[in-house]
Amino acid sequence: MMERLALRLLALASVLLPLAGCSSMSAMMFPPGEKLDWESVSLYVDPAANRDFPVAVDVVLVSEESLARKLAVMKSQEWFASRDSLRKSHPGELEFDSVELAPGDAMTLPGKRYSGKRVFAALVFADYLSSGEHRARLETLKGRISMEFGATDFSTSASGK
Numbered sequence: 284m285m286e287r288l289a290l291r292l293l294a295l296a297s298v299l300l301p302l303a304g305c306s307s308m309s310a311m312m313f314p315p316g317e318k319l320d321w322e323s324v325s326l327y328v329d330p331a332a333n334r335d336f337p338v339a340v341d342v343v344l345v346s347e348e349s350l351a352r353k354l355a356v357m358k359s360q361e362w363f364a365s366r367d368s369l370r371k372s373h374p375g376e377l378e379f380d381s382v383e384l385a386p387g388d389a390m391t392l393p394g395k396r397y398s399g400k401r402v403f404a405a406l407v408f409a410d411y412l413s414s415g416e417h418r419a420r421l422e423t424l425k426g427r428i429s430m431e432f433g434a435t436d437f438s439t440s441a442s443g444k
Contacts, residue, residue, distance in 0.1 A: 354369075
């Protein structure tokens with residue numbers, strides 16, 4: 284009787300143990316997030332932007348879902364105050380590129396700099412002197428991304444691939 288119970292438990296364990304690794308195996312075969320495939324990221328700052336002061340801009344890639352939700356509601360002022368500590372407390376889940384452009388400047392970043400990365404969110408934060416959220420979520424993860432920084436806020440657009 285004891286022998287049968289032991290055999291049944293052993294059989295049950297042999298079925299359940301491989302299932303315990305399924306989520307990690309699934310994550311290896313089908314990584315979470317969406318794959319970025321940007322051709323380019325263009326930034327243009329209007330000559331009348333930000334009271335004639337440079338605009339700091341961060342392009343942020345988030346590869347962890349709960350962190351993406353948190354950042355998606357953060358104002359730019361909060362982002363710029365906490366970005367370094369966020370990067371330290373979320374290694375491998377958050378990366379960003381920072382640029383600073385003077386009014387009238389334009390810049391194009393190569394898409395290959397970002398392409399191939401898997402993300403839950405791609406966000407842009409701009410450090411304006413005026414109050415406001417100054418944050419945008421880039422919904423398009425393929426093609427050419429354009430950002431236009433005006434006097435008190437900015438807009439983003441995308442053209443498909």
